[in-house]
Amino acid sequence: MPKLVDHEERRAHIVDALLRTAADSGLHAVTMRSVATAAGVSVRLVQYYFDTKEQLLLAALTRLAVRMGERIRDRVGAVGSSTAPRDVVEAVLLEAVPTDEESRTFHLVYTEYAVLSVTDPVLAGQSFLAAPDEMEGFLVGQLTAAQQAGATDPRLDARQEAVVLLAVSAGLGLSVLLGQRTADDAAAVLRYHLARVFPGRGAA
Template identity: 50%
Template sequence: MPRTVDHDLRRSQIADALVRFAAREGLHAVTMRSVAAEAGVSLRLVQYYFHDKAQLMHGALEHLERRSHERWAARLARLPARPSLRAVLESFVAEALPTDEPSRAFHRVWTSYAVLAMTDPDLAAQPFVEGPNRLERQLTEILRQAQADGELPPDLDPQAEATRLIALGHGVGTSVLVGQRDAESAQRILSYHLDWLLRRPGSGHRSD
């Protein structure tokens, strides 16, 4: 058997190129040719690995989703063994907000895809419905556990709070992407929210 190359790797490289380009020029400006150029590869090869533009776009979205899960998992792994609820939620916020430039790029492209999904039905289902739902369940479970441990006020609804935190992160994140607010200000807003959420877990923050 001759020349063996990791197909998934090549596909990842090309998908990465698409994301880089889309982050810079906009997803609407993505063409087969521009992606090839960005990847430093011939147009022909992009056709070779993705056959279609539709499949290219689809593949890049899946790639983006995987990357996102990886980063979230990695951030959780970086936490200490028994992290405080605050630490976990800070992690979530840091991941959900477009802070550094790579994160900005990711969120910009992700949002662009979300807009496409609003009119392209076959693009939507998995990433933009199931994804957030899973995250919401995950976060709900974390909050429920924290509540059982007395780290979260018992009068809060974990499900509702998870939803609220995610939606807030999304909303504030968008305002950063659009240039209304800088990342620092965004973090302050989320901190304000967390401060309130964890206001009197028993060990009491600040004065009252």
């Protein structure tokens, strides 16, 4: 009896091959053939699941979005639902720092997508590239909760502080990608800044 084909598993395998290729050589170097080679399948099979390179790129962007969301939820879940807002904020922002091969691939490829979206209207319209806006709203909520709990200065502008925190974490993540500092050094800088924002550690 012939083995049943798991089409979703095959699609995911091909998309993961694109992400590896992009992380190694850059999105500009990605072709259907290079992805097929990395996946160990034929070009025809890649084209069976993705009619065009654009479809493949969009599928990879969606894959990044799903995996990033899972990693953030795992981090937040690890600190517990009753944890102080400061610890939740730290857990979320640390996800912007590449600490393993998967997160390095994510941040490297995401940065390339973001740059391409400046001139590519199709990519510019993808909701995942608006993720920083959603994260900003989440951080505003955590900062507001911290103010109500007495864990940070009530005079702080929660919206402006959220923008600063995102900029700091993104910049630190990029500095790790560029080899300017280690992930541990970046995390230490982030925690230093958070200690100034949250001089107290009130409960949520």
